[in-house]
Amino acid sequence: MLEDKNQERTSLEQLGEFGLIDHLTRHFTLKQQSTVKGIGDDAAVLDFKGKKTVLTTDLLIEGVHFDLSYMPLKHLGYKAVMVNLSDVYAMNATPTQLTVSIAVSNRFPLEALEELYAGIQLACTTYGVDLVGGDTTSSQTGMLISVTALGVALKENIVYRSAAKPNDLLVVSGDLGGAYMGLQVLEREKEVFKVNPGNQPDLEPYSYIVERQLKPEARKDVIELLKQLEVRPTSMIDISDGLSSEILHLCKHSEVGCNLFEDKIPLDPTVISACEEFKIDSTLVALSGGEDYELLFTIDQGDFPKIKGNPNLTVIGHMTEANESAHLVTRDGSKIPLTAQGWNSFQTK
Amino acid sequence: MLEDKNQERTSLEQLGEFGLIDHLTRHFTLKQQSTVKGIGDDAAVLDFKGKKTVLTTDLLIEGVHFDLSYMPLKHLGYKAVMVNLSDVYAMNATPTQLTVSIAVSNRFPLEALEELYAGIQLACTTYGVDLVGGDTTSSQTGMLISVTALGVALKENIVYRSAAKPNDLLVVSGDLGGAYMGLQVLEREKEVFKVNPGNQPDLEPYSYIVERQLKPEARKDVIELLKQLEVRPTSMIDISDGLSSEILHLCKHSEVGCNLFEDKIPLDPTVISACEEFKIDSTLVALSGGEDYELLFTIDQGDFPKIKGNPNLTVIGHMTEANESAHLVTRDGSKIPLTAQGWNSFQTK
Structure with a gap:
């Protein structure tokens, strides 16, 4: 049926993940009074009297987002929830409910799904x-997981991507690049295992980055910390696709530019040593690696004293006027335009 | 990894779709005050001050739930929404918002997804x-669609599966078996096309049942009708898996039995003639066919005069004490226990 069409075709690669959503939904209009914010942020915001409800959803596909040869199913279940909770926290909201849909082929026994749900349950318990x-349902080939999360927040507490101002400070929680380097280690061990199945890999030196890949945590603690510090971010997003991609989202939605300072990007020593071992530039890994699930946000300069010296938060740059666009200021002081090299599932890697 | 386990395995077929959900979620507990109803009905009910929010989700997989060789993508998008709205209406709620996630392989051009979203948009517009x-995201093989729908209702209007009483009347909207027989016609034409691609099928005599399969409508009109008639069902469910399976759900959740009268089951003449042509028993088709997306509900006997003679509603039986269990009363007066032969995606057909 599809093959009969003589129309010119646009490949999905050309649009990429974000362009595709924008393109496909461009003619949709919002009609419900209860819809405060639809597509275009980490989560939709719905007004059901009093407190706002936030709603977010993510799809994880075997062979695209995860590889069961090194991803234990319990970890996968946990991670599938974290990915969604991270989006709820990125709205400065509190997650409340989840739905989880799965499709699996008959190659999975019940016990495998129990493992998966044990991880989901642990995540539910830990995060309340x-x-x-x-x-x-069944699938013809691999496994897929679709999670939808709801959360609540007071209207005045919700933080969008769209309210960063020039001169706001750009802040990130935790450190970056670990999840990507953990993946590199796991991929290498998989190749070694293929050649020599008897080999026992020593993952001990890589335990931090492997855990960043296999068992990420949503930064509930950072949201609580910001509340304690009485800091309300002007804009916020979670880092799922890599720092540069997320910065560009903030810049686009807030209509500002940004200077990101290379020497400020927080990197764990394990990430640095793994990058040296794999001969990959650690800045590139932080910019494009993705899956760190840290929070990236902007604050008014007046709030700087409140966060100064906090080990969980690092100021990595500042926002500028829109016409200055987004740049990386390298260690030698040169300015390179930031480009979105974030993870794109439609790219053939 | 999975293959290394020496534990005894339970196959998914043994549990079936409903058993699997029950099994996997049996250790989950509900903690949020806002969770009024979790797993176990057509939709979850959440209390966000004043009006209740209902939330439902469904997954449609290529090769399992749809076949793109005869399912136009626009219809598929429309149907994916209907499947979810039908669940919201089955709570006697008003659908308000949707999320739609899709995974597709690179064989789909953008124009194909535009078709899909055109159907989603039409559904959104039509149903507000x-x-x-x-x-x-990308998939390695076929297409899949995951839809989550939210709806609102006043607390006192929400209808669960669980409040049917003995002697309540069992009522169904519309007619049954059409979607299944439409599928049979489409499957036959697909086989004919394989042998003789030049053959132009004449689907005109089957247009009603083919439309029931390809473009089902959620019964918003029935919910509005019941409101007009001032009939509040005591229990309600939508018919996605076949009449017998849905009746058994009502009986289980309400702890009642049921007598279903074969001669009362509403069948369109096209369904009857297609059943004769395909040599399939029309009662079996209504009981087990599925995908009709009609509403099945129970009403107090005192409400019978309000619905009597309404062409959209048919009384097909009545509820009994639980110990009498659920039976089909055949045309010759014999009683056969109802068994769930509804559609099960884990069965290998």
Whole structure:
């Protein structure tokens, strides 16, 4: 049917993940009074009297987002929830409910799905979230997981991507690049295992970055910390696709530019040594690696004293006027335009 | 990894779709005050001050739930939304927002996804629902669609599966079996096309049942009708898996039995003639066919005069004490226990 069409075709690669959503939904209009914010942020915001409800959803596909040869199913279940909670926190909201839908082929026994749900349950318990729905079905090939998360927040506390101002400071939680380098280690061990199945890999030196890949945590603690410090970010996003991609989202939605300072990017020593071992530039890994699930946000300069010296937060740059656009200021002081090299599932890697 | 386990395995077929959900979620507990109803009904119910929010989600997989060789993508998008709205209506709620996530392989050009979203948009416009989020990603093989729908209702209007009483009347909207027989016609034409691609099928005599399969409508009109008639069902469910399976859900959740009368089951003449042509028993098709997306509900006997003679509603039986269990009363007066032969995606057909 599709093959009969003589129309000119646009490949999905050309648009990329974000362009595709923008393109496909450009003619949709919002009609519900209860819809405060639809597509275009980490989560949709709905007004159901009093407190706002936030809603977010993510799809994880075997062979695209995860590889079961080194991803234990319990970790996968946990991570599938974290990915969504991270989006809720990025709205400065509190996650409340989840739905989880899965499709699996018959090659998975029940016990495998129990492992998966044990991870989901651990995530629900740890973060105080209720699983309230879902769907299970068969797939013809691999496994896929679709999670939807709801959260609540007072209207005045919700932080969008769109309210950063020039001169605001750009702040990131934790450190970057670990999840990507953990993936490199796991991929290498998989190749070694193929050649020599008897080999016992020593992952001990890489335990931090492997855990960043296999068991990320959503930064609930950072949201609580900001509340304690009485800092309300002017804009916020979670880092799922890499720092540069997320900075560009903030710049686009807030209509500002940005100077990101290379020497400020927080890197764990394990990431630095792994980058040396794999001969990869650590800045590139932080900019484009993705899956760190840290929070990236902007604050008014007046709030700087409140966060100064906090080991969980690092100022990595500042926002500028829109016409200055987004740049990386390298260690030698040169300015390079930031480009989105974030993870794109439609790219053939 | 999975293959290394020596534990005894339970195959997914053994549990089936509903058993699997029950099994996997049996250790989950609900903690949020805002969670009124979690897993176990057509939709979860959340209390966000004043009006209740209902939330439902469904996953559609190529090769399992749809076949793109005869399912136009626009219809598929429309149907993916209907499947979810039907669940919201089955709670006696009003759908308000949707999220749609899709995974597609690179064989789909952008124009194909535009078709899909055109169908989603038509559904949103027709039913007054906002698309407020989603995710798009690549898949290694076919297409899959994950839809989550939210709806609102006043607390006192929400209808669960669990409050049917003995002697309540069992009522169904529309007619049954059409979607399944439409599928049979489409499958036959696909086989004919394989042998003789030049053959132009004449689907005109089957247009009603083919449309029931390809473009089902959620019964918003029935919910509005019941409100007009001032009939509040005591329990309600939508018919996605076949009449017998849905009746058994009502019986289980309400702890009642049921007598279903074969001669009362509403069948369109096209369904009857297609059943004769395909040599399939029309009662079996209504009981087990599925995908009709009609509403099945129970009403107090005192409400019978309000619905009597309404062409959209048919009384097909009545509820009994639990110990009488669920039976089909055949045309010759014999009683056969109802068994769930609804559609099960884990069965290998």
